[in-house]
Amino acid sequence: NAGVTQTPKFRVLKTGQSMTLLCAQDMNHEYMYWYRQDPGMGLRLIHYSVGEGTTAKGEVPDGYNVSRLKNQNFLLGLESAAPSQTSVYFCASSFWTSGGTGYNEQFFGPGTRLTVL
Amino acid sequence: GEDVEQSLFLSVREGDSSVINCTYTDSSSTYLYWYKQEPGAGLQLLTYIFSNMDMKQDQRLTVLLNKKDKHLSLRIADTQTGDSAIYFCAESAFSGGYNKLIFGAGTRLAVHP
Numbered sequence: 001n002a003g004v005t006q007t008p009k010f011r012v013l014k015t016g017q018s019m020t021l022l023c024a025q026d027m028n029h030e031y032m033y034w035y036r037q038d039p040g041m042g043l044r045l046i047h048y049s050v051g052e053g054t055t056a057k058g059e060v061p062d063g064y065n066v067s068r069l070k071n072q073n074f075l076l077g078l079e080s081a082a083p084s085q086t087s088v089y090f091c092a093s094s095f096w097t098s099g100g101t102g103y104n105e106q107f108f109g110p111g112t113r114l115t116v117l
Numbered sequence: 118g119e120d121v122e123q124s125l126f127l128s129v130r131e132g133d134s135s136v137i138n139c140t141y142t143d144s145s146s147t148y149l150y151w152y153k154q155e156p157g158a159g160l161q162l163l164t165y166i167f168s169n170m171d172m173k174q175d176q177r178l179t180v181l182l183n184k185k186d187k188h189l190s191l192r193i194a195d196t197q198t199g200d201s202a203i204y205f206c207a208e209s210a211f212s213g214g215y216n217k218l219i220f221g222a223g224t225r226l227a228v229h230p
Contacts, residue, residue, distance in 0.1 A: 003153045031215075031216070042121075042220045042221055042222035043220040045217065048215065076147065090160070092159075092160075096216075097170075103209075105162050105165070106160075106217045106218055108139070108159030108161070111157075111158070113161055
């Protein structure tokens with residue numbers, strides 16, 4: 001199993017450009033997540049998905065859009081990049097657990113380092 | 118609301134014990150987790166504890182949970198240079214019908230000879 005993979009690993013954009021980050025998982029997980037990691041702020045949830053065709057907003061969704069394709073792919077789009085979106089982006093996935101009492105181990109990809117000039 | 122706090126840095130000498138502390142706010146969290154992030158890599162689950170436990174030991178790792186004070190700690194015995202990493206505390210949360218994790222800012226552990 002490859003686990004969770006992310007492409008690309010690095011990217012430099014100019015302000016106003018657009019791009020899509022791709023995440024794929026081969027563990028048949030229902031949940032997928034996009035986080036951004038900034039120094040001193042830990043991981044903040046951007047968007048998440050609980051299955052093909054479903055997405056929901058996380059803590060910091062503005063400026064990003066997502067789509068969930070065929071359950072194993074979760075795409076993060078930046079329509080018009082801004083310097084404030086310079087960050088390291090992590091994708092994660094986990095199994096569905098019932099209600100609010102379930103164990104929720106998330107498996108992370110290696111990250112995409114994005115710089116917006 | 119949900120919030121997880123931890124100190125940002127810890128420096129220890131090789132062979133000593135490291136203790137990383139965390140406080141959380143959601144008393145309904147049923148699981149609490151410790152993740153490890155090595156340089157240039159994603160996060161990996163290190164250990165976890167169920168909320169009805171006070172302590173969990175796994176080789177060099179000891180997790181202590183004080184539910185009354187909402188305090189979680191991770192002790193690493195005989196700390197090695199390979200333990201240098203960022204350690205994230207996380208609590209489980211159920212919001213909008215979905216399971217999520219709320220992460221702290223991460224504690225950077227530096228191990229020196």
